[in-house]
Amino acid sequence: MELQNDDSILVQEYIGGNERALETLINRHNQRVTSFIYSKVLDRDITEDIFQDTFIKVINTLKRGNYSEEGKFLPWVMRIAHNLIIDHFRKNKRMPKFEGSDDFNIFSVIGDDKPNAERQMIKDQIDSDLGVLIEELPDDQRDVLIMRIYKDMSFKEISEATGVSINTALGRMRYALINLRKIIQKNKIVLTNY
């Protein structure tokens, strides 16, 4: 009870502009609050962060004049810390963190799908070479191939666009691929990425 009165007095002094009162309050409850936070998060660095965030909220509330003195300073601070601990766990649950060890590295199991710079350059070169080869095809076969591969059109859409039947469009596509292979073999072109 006496401690609560002391806290109330210090709080009033701090609100009145006495910064030393805040220092006394923090030092007085440092171990209590820190122990509480650490007992939940079990990490020193996170404990420091949550302790800091807790008292930043305390300072903001006191300075804004939003604190209602009921002789319960410490429970109020502990409640703030408690809520911040909950926020911490909720955030970690949304974004779980995995730290590898010497024995196991998660990146040996999962990888980035994007090609690295070298592979991207090779891919770009192949795409460019393929574009040149496609130009060698007869017009009707080239058009169908471009519509199918590059514009992702269905054969129904291709037949409507070119004014031919679906079977004709299918046939042109088939011959386009056959002729493309012939061109590649004839010119002994190598199109590989790996």
Next chain:
Amino acid sequence: MEKIYSEQANTCEGCTVNKETIDFLLQYSKTLHVLGYKGFTFESNLN
């Protein structure tokens, strides 16, 4: 609220935050100025 936290808590010996953290909080408090004017509240951190 008080019942949640026991008076005799399991406090670990020497379990306190770094001095730097406390210094930061004190500096933050010194620089924080809250000004109320015509129903508005202005907050600023003055160096």
